[in-house]
Amino acid sequence: MRVALFLTCVNDTLYPDTGRAVVKLLTRLGVEVDFPMAQTCCGQAHYNTGYRHEAEPLAEHFADVFRDYEAIVTPSGSCGAMVRELYPRMGERARAQGRGDALAATLAPVVPKTYELTEFLVDVLGVTDVGAYYPHTVTYHPTCHGLRSLGLGERPRRLLQAVRGLELVELPGAEECCGFGGTFALKNPDVSAAMGADKVRNAESTGAEVLCAADNSCLMHIGGTMTRLRTGMRPVHLAEILASTKEEPAV
């Protein structure tokens, strides 16, 4: 099976290790991965901040780049939800505004074949044990868009539970937002920081070494709060844990 990696602009620029982990993991599972070099950004920041017409050319660009692949895999619940939940709405909106079906027709082909990484592993490949080894205590934060927009449910936890050496501890208040929220973090810094601090304190109370999530944007906010509060905990993307093996352990 040949899939396209949609890495997201944040991961590409700031978290290349997550991209390498996805490539390593999928290759190990017998999947041929391509990275279309023309990919950029799904348009979520524009859309959610209210610049919806600025998001449209980005969505069209996304659809052009990824149209011909069998499946599109992304290590981000948030950007995955943008494609799956909001691209159809962009199409409907253009139609309602009397701009015809062109946008909907452009976007439609990529919507059903875009998968968040854990969905792809569990639903498409049918695996929960990906052969990983990660000898650390880990607590899992289900990010909002993965949890509520995509409905990832127990998939990430099942994948983590199957990792050898890993001890999974429950995060109190796991389903509460960490306070990132894209431009929310900049527009409402005090509330955002207070939410982040509470998330970090809850994580700290578990005694885990690592807080794991499937969205680097949320991890950027949580991790930045962790170092500022000097917790000693580390934020790690789920893909990096799943890619880790005894021979090639994740850092």
Added chain:
Amino acid sequence: MSGTFVGMPGFPAFPSAAREAVHDTTLRGNLRHATHTIRAKRAKAVAEVSDWAELREAGKRIKDHTLRHLDHYLVRLEESVTAAGGTVHWAADADEANRIVTGLVRETGESEVVKVKSMATQEIELNEALEAAGIHAYETDLAELIVQLGRDRPSHILVPAIHRNRGEIRDIFAREMGDWGRPAPEGLTDTPAGLAEAARLHLREKFLRAKVGVSGANFMVAETGTLVVVESEGNGRMCLTLPETLISVVGIEKIVPTWRDLEVFLQTLPRSSTAERMNPYTSTWTGTTDADGPRAFHLVLLDNGRTDTLADEVGRQALRCIRCSACLNVCPVYERAGGHAYGSVYPGPIGAILSPQLRGTASEIDASLPYASSLCGACYEVCPVAIDIPEVLVHLRERVVEGGEVTRGGNKVVLRPAKGHAAERAAMRAARWAFTRPGALRTGQRLASRTRRLHPRTLPGPGRAWSGTRDLPPVPAEPFRDWWQRTRGGNDVKGTAG
């Protein structure tokens, strides 16, 4: 811009109003305790109902149907109320509603009214209007009483005094009750029973004296002209039954077509709001009867921006709201910012979408409310009438930054973008330009990587909002796409180490 008024003008924007609350540890502790307790109870009460999803869908459909045919059902309601011996008054805005109610009270010759908790009368600031006319309005809902005695403002839809703890309430009662009527008993403690008894004695005096009652309503049934109030304390029922004149001020969206429709909401409202299977008191009243209850009944139907909101295809779903406050109790932003930061009687997620629609987005606070959310979606998940609050927030954000056509005062007007977004708009356009050109993105990434050792630890300009409380991640030496190209996707063994 029309002058629809939903209380508290000239309020600062949400971020600065929230800052104070975030750093008030007592307030945050009170809110955290209260919202987390009710949140857990609600989840349990909802889980007991096997057909919750169907009830939610039914509530949504009933409300949508009624809103679509609102003109028809309002006329039907007026006919029913009139046939039952009541009088219907139509109020386009807050001023008109206040004028009508003040006039009705004056006609009775009374200078005091008792009130059952009502969002609509808070929305139009009726108490202040009555006060200006020399009429004292006494709030009789326990939490409203606390707010009124404390010269405070409500901070929650269902629990207006949620921001107060028991000790604070004791102090307010002991200090203030004497100025308003019967003083608090000597040696008042902060036990719930002691506080409830003090309130009971204080309020009983008012109930037995009052000739005029003012209420809102949770629902109005078009087919019979019946109004419905659901409550926990029974104080509302005293207001509805003891006075000689009853004046109910109700938003036009509170209508349901038939009694049968109440079946749905009387299940979803108490479970969503107080986490009870059924609320202790459900009172219904229809016009007047000879042998019992008020001699005169007036219904003031309030528009105050609702028809304008109804004209908006996306935003109108906010009018489905049954004021259960489940969205407040689950909202992580409300929990930290507190209700006052929203600058309206409608706080929390529903307030963030309702106020900028009822009042317009011209003021600083109204332009900031659509951004008072991290779009986490918890509010939508718990809403018993399935209002997609995140969707409406994004819709209103677009109105703020880009302007657009809206209906105000029944007329189509084109709004200009709100002030203060020029730099952001330029940045968004620039980002869109770069993101539609992969080469430009790559150049930017490489530049960031090469200069990474020069990056400051704290950022200037808008970035300071980030680096004031959180560290930034270091920029990696090489963006992923360069690694991919250099190593041919990791297939070049030599490159994988890089």
